[in-house]
Amino acid sequence: QITLKESGPTLVKPTQTLTLTCTFSGFSLSTSGVGVGWIRQPPGKALEWLALIYWNDDKRYSPSLKSRLTITKDTSKNQVVLTMTNMDPVDTATYYCAHSPYGDHYLFWGQGTLVTVSS
């Protein structure tokens, strides 16, 4: 059974750096083809893809946010970490991590974590 769970702060101040951790079980991020991605959803709005890291440490970022994002993995801990710098109120959203079996779609999702950016 594959599960993922996001953790991190629920409130950050403008200009601060957000660090989110995705802890997963039921699969290995060293299996060929597998990836873990981050997707966010502002309240009442659509899904927005942010970043993905593959089993081989290949990393992809949304072009519009690339300068602010860093994604890393710790295979031994079954964790993927996303950092986003220079947070702004428009970054207020529910942040999801998700498992991608072949790197092109997301089969299993975490429950999401709501991050509010406010002073």
Next chain:
Amino acid sequence: SYVLTQPPSVSVAPGKTARITCGGNNIGSKSVHWYQQKPGQAPVLVIYYDSDRPSGIPERFSGSNSGNTATLTISRVEAGDEADYYCQVWDSSSDPWVFGGGTKLTVL
């Protein structure tokens, strides 16, 4: 970057068929995936690679993709199908994972 266009809303009576479209330039040449999201919940994959269903998804959910339009079809619609539905493609451009704007399905 690649753009996916969905109608904001679709309404259907119980027991009828709902069709939700996803438009994109030559989308028929790409693989389309569909997610269902109920209020307060994470998205759930309902169709992948245009027309495949993950384990546990009812056969009432089907998909097709041709030309500039992909379609999610829900047959014999139930009240529990009321949700937002998002299409998604993987594109080899610089913005690989693209989501549509979402369609709110209302069961009348």
